[in-house]
Amino acid sequence: MPQVKLTVNGKPATAEVEARTLLVEMLRENLHLTGTHVGCDTSQCGACVVKIDGKSVKSCTMLAVQANGSEVTTIEGLAAADGTLHPMQEMFREHHGLQCGFCTPGMVMSAIDLVESHPEGLTEQQIREELEGNICRCTGYHNIVKAIAAAWPLMHGRELPQAAE
Amino acid sequence: MYDFNYQKPAAIDDAVKALGSDPEAKALAGGMTFIPVLKQRLAKPSTVVDLAGLGLSGIRREGNALVIKAMTTHREVANSKDVADAIPALAHLASHIGDRQVRYRGTMGGSLANNDPSACYPSAVLALGATIRTTRREIAADDYFQGMFTTALEPDELIVEVSFPIPEKAAYEKFPNPASRYAMVGVFVAKTAGGVRLAVTGAGNNGVFRHTAMEQALSASFSPDAIRDVKTPEGDMNSDIHASAAYRAHLVGVMARRAVAACG
C-alpha cells in the first residue's frame, strides 16, 4: 500500500493507505481528524473543504496519494494553541453563521481562502458567488455572508475598502 | 471505488508508456471529473497515471497564438495576465467553471479529454479554431470533438497543450444548469481575420457544435440583430428535467446575442 506523508496542521502525519483512499478518508479514518465532513458524493457540498498548500480544495475529490508531500490545514488547525479562535471562526460565532455545524468546517475553510485571495476587498455579491462550492441547509447564508465580510478587516488588518461594500 | 495501482511518472514518455502498456490504465489530471466517476464505481482502471509530475502547466504567447499547457488549472487561466491580454473571453470562461475549489484543481487538458457535453472549454476551443497538441500529433478543433464524451484521442495519447489563435474579439455567455451549474447552454463567439466562428456547448444532443447559420449571419454583419431570426433546430437539442429542447434552442439564441453584444 502506498505511504502518504503529509504535514497536517503543522505536524508531520504519515499513513499507509490504499491508492483509492480519498484524502478525506485518510483525514477522518487514519488521522482521526473528524472535523472535516462528507456531505455528498458528487463534489458539490463543500463540507469536506480543507486547505492544501494554501488553496481550498474538496478533500472528497482528491486521492490521499495526490496530496503526498503537501501541507494540509483542517478546521482543527485554525485556532491558536491557547484556543484563541481564528478571526473567521470568531466571526462565524459572533454573527451566528452556523446552526447545525455540519457545513461549517468546510464553509470556514472556503471563507478563509476567499478572504485571503481578495486583498482588494469583497462585495456581498462576490461573497455569495464565491461560496458556490459550499452548501448550507440551515442558515440561509445570510449570517455566513455577514461573518465573512466581518472577518475581512480582521484578517487584512484594515477596513474593507468602501468601493467593495 | 475499486482499488487500482497509482503511478506518478516524472516524464511524459513514461506516462505514455504506462498508458500504452495497459489498456485498463487511465490518466488522472485534476480529478474533478475522474474521481467522482471512480467514486460512483463507473470506471475500474487497473492503474491510475497521475499527470501532476510532468511539468505540464503554463501559459505562453507564441506569435499570434496563446498556448496553454494541459495541466494548467482553470484558476490559472482565469487569473493569467497573458490570457486577459490576449483572449479575455477565455479567462472569463475559466472563471465561471464550477466553483472555486474545482477551479484550483480542474485542468484544461482534463476538460478537453473528457469532452462533457455541458463543459465550457470545448466551446472556446471550437470557436477559436484552436489546435490540440498531443503526445503524437496536432489535431484541429474541428476534427477533435466527436460527440458526447468522445474525442479523436487514442487511449495512450495525452494532450500536451492547446494553441489558441488570438481573435479580434470574442466572448462567452453561459446559462448554467440551475443544479449542477455546468453549462445548460454556453455560447462562445469569436471574430477573427478569417471570419466568425460560434460554438455552442451544453445544448446539443451530440456535444459541442458550431452554429453555422449564425456564423454566416454574423460574418455578414457582426451584431446581435443579425442573428435575431436565425433558428436553432430543436431536433438537434438535448432535453432534460431542467430544459426542454425548445427552451434550449431558444436559449442558444439569447446567449448568442448576448455574447455578440459582449464583444463590444
Place this chain on the structure above:
Amino acid sequence: MNDTTLPHIVKGGIGASPKRVEDRRFLSGRGHYTDDINRPGQTYAVFKRSDVAHGVIRSIDTSAARAMPGVVAIFTGDDIAKAGIGGVPCGWQIHSKDGSPMVEPPHPVLAQGKVRYVGDAVAMVIAETVDQAKDAAEALVIDIDPLPAVSNMIAATAEGAALVHDDAKGNVCFDWHIGDKDAVDAAFAKAHKVATIDLVNNRLVPNPIEPRAAIGDFDQSTGEHTLYTTSQNPHVIRLLMGAFVLQIPEHKLRVVAPDVGGGFGAKIFHYIEEAAVTWAAAQVNRPVKWTCERSESFITDAHGRDHITHAELALAEDGAFLGLRVKTMANLGAYLSTFAPSVPTYLSATLLAGVYTTPAIYSEVKAIFTNTVPVDAYRGAGRPETTFLLERLVDVAAKTMGMDRVAIRRRNFIPADAYPYQTPVALQYDSGNHEATLARCMELADWSGFEARRAESAKRGKLRGIGMSTYLEACGIAPSAVAGALGARAGLYEVANVKVHPTGSVTLYTGTHSHGQGHETTFAQLVADQLGVPFEQVEIVHGDTSKIPFGMGTYGSRSLAVGGSAIVKAVDKIIAKSKKIAAHLMEASVDDIEFKDGKFTVAGTDKSKAFGEIALTAYVPHNYPHEELEPGLDETAFYDPKNFTFPGGCHICEVEVDPDTGVVNLLNFTAVDDIGRVINPMIVHGQVHGGVAQGIGQALLEHAVYDETGQLLSGSLMDYTMPRADNLVNIHVGTESTMCTHNPLGAKGVGEVGAIGSPPAVINAVVDALRDYGVTHIDMPATPQKIWSIINAATPRMAAE
C-alpha cells in the same frame, strides 16, 4: 414587542443574544456527529437496494458475495422474517370518512416478496470495510421480476393502475374529511363570486447536509443494545424500534443521537436502517456502522410535500370569504413513514381558516400509495401546503373580485380583539394580531413604493413583481389527549430534568433535541434567568435515552413552547423545594420566603441565603428538615401542552423576471413574524433566515422529479437544485409578537415559520411580475424553463425578441 411580564421570570437572560455555547465545538471541528463515532471491532454495513420501482423478488443468491474478502454477514428479507422481526410502525392512524381505519401495510426492515420503490432495501451486507461491503453487494445475484409501477398520484389513481399494496384498493390509503359540508354548500349557494385554483405542491427532498448514519452495538455480557443514530428524537426511536420492531425492552436499549447535522423533519422518522444495524450487531456480535451516501439519501430519506389540490372560495359582494372547499390528494410513497398520515390531515386541513374569518370550511383528503420513496413531514409539514394554497387562493380571489390584494386580506382578517378565536376546522387560536405584522412588513418592504420600482425595471426590459402572504400556523402539537383522539399513537408532552449540583451549577436534561436550533444556549438562558445563576453555570444535555428520563424530541417547532415549558415547570419545583430549605435555615415560614435574582430572602428582613448555599445544604444536609424533605435538589417535570401554539405573520417578496430567459431574480425578502416570546433574538433571526431559504428553495428551485417508471430523475445534487448563497438575498426579519396565552413562557415557536410563510409570497410575486401575461397561477418551482414557457405561450412574438 408587547411584553407581558410573567411573574416567575426574572429579566436578564431572556431576550439577550449571548453567543452560542455549541459554536466553539462546531467551529473547531470538535463536533461529535454519528459518523465521527467508531466502536472497537466495528464492521460496516451497505444496503443493496432495488433499482426498479416495483417488482417481485424471485431469488437472491448470496453465495458468491459471502465468499468475498472481508464479508462478515449478509442478511435478506428472509432472514428478517425468520427472526420474527416486525415492520417499522406508523405513529399515526387516520380513519376514512366511512369510519374505516387507514390501510396500513407492513413495512419490513428488508423487502419481503416485493420491492416497492427504487431504494427499497433488499439485502444488508456487513464486512470489515465499506469497500469490501460494496464489493460483496455487487456480487449478490438478485432476480427481480419488474412489475408495472405507479410513480405519481395521477397514474396511481387511474383505472386499472398497478397496486403498490394488494389490500389498498385503487392505491388509496384513506379518504378523509373535515369540516361542515352542508354549511359550505350553503355558503357557495349564496356566493357572489367563486375563486378557484388547481395546484401542485411540489415534492421535495429535505437534504440536511449531514447524511443519515447509524451504528448498532451490542454487549453480549449484559444483553444491552445501543443505537447511535442521526435522529431528532432518540426516545421515540427507542419506543418504536424497541417495542414494535425488535422487541427489546427499554432498559436494554439505549439510543443516542449525538450532534446531528440538521434534520428538517427527515430525521424524525424511524428508518429501517436503524433497526437493521441494531439487530445485526447482536447477530454478528460486533458493532455495525452504516453511513448513508448523498445519492442514497435521495432515495431513502423520506421526501416532503407532494400534494395535488383543487380549492374554491365563495365570496360575498364586499369580498368577505363565505366558504372554502378543498380537495387534496396526498402522496404517501410506497410505505407509511412514521408520521405520514398526520401531515395532509391534522397538520394541514385544520389550518384552512388561516388568518381569516371564513365561517364554513370543508376539506377532503385522499392519501395515495405510489412506487416512490415514502413521504412524510418536512419543515412545516402540512402547514406550508395549506398556507400555499390559501395565500395563492386569496390572491386569485382578489383578482376575481377586482379588489386589491391587501384590502381583501384586511377585509377578512380575524380582528385582534376576537381572540381566542374558534375556527370551523377544530382549532382554537389563542392570540394574534395580523394587522400589526402586515403593517410592519409592508412598511419594511416599502410596499407602497413598488409601482415606481416596477416602472424602473420595465425601462431595463425586466418584469418586476411583489407578493405577500399573511399566514398562521400551528406548532407545539398537543395536548396528548386531543392528539390521541385524532390518531396519534404517542404522547406529545415534553420532559425536563433539572439537576442542581452541590455547588450550585446546574445540568438540564431535556427530552428535545438540538440539531442546529441552539438549545444549549437558549435553554441555558432560560434556566439561568429563572434561577438567577450565571448562564455559564448551566449545562444542557440532550440526545441520550440513558441520561434523559424521557422525551419526544424536536419537530413541529415544539422545543421552546413545549420543551421550554417543561423546563420552567421543573425549575419551579426546584425553587419550591429550595424555599423550604431556605425557610428551615433561616427559621422562617415558607410562605415568607421570596426568591429573586438567585437569592432567598425572608420577606421584610435582610436575612437571605444564596442559591448556592441552598444547593450545598441539600447535598450536605447536616442542618436539614429531614422529616419533611428528602436531601438533594433534582427535579423532573413532564409538560403536556394545553393547546397548540399559533405563530404567524406576514412575508413579502419582490422579484424581477428576465423575459428573455425566464430567470426569476430574487430582489428582496421581508418577514415579520409573531412568534410569541423571544428568548434569543439572534437565534430567532437565524431560524427565520433558514426557514425562508428553504421556502424560497421550494418556490424557485427544488423539485423531486420521478419519471413514469419510478426512477428519481433529480436523484443527486447534480440534478436537484439546492439553494446556494447566490440564489438568495439578505432577508429582512422583524418580530411583532403577541404572547401565547396558555404556556408559561408565552412562546409560540419559530422553527418553521420561515418555510411556511415564504413560498406563497414568492409565487405571488412571480405571478404579479407576469400580470400582463394573463397568468393566475404558477406551480412551484418557478424555474426559468417554466416562466419562459408561459411568456413564450402568451406572446410568441415577444419570445422571439
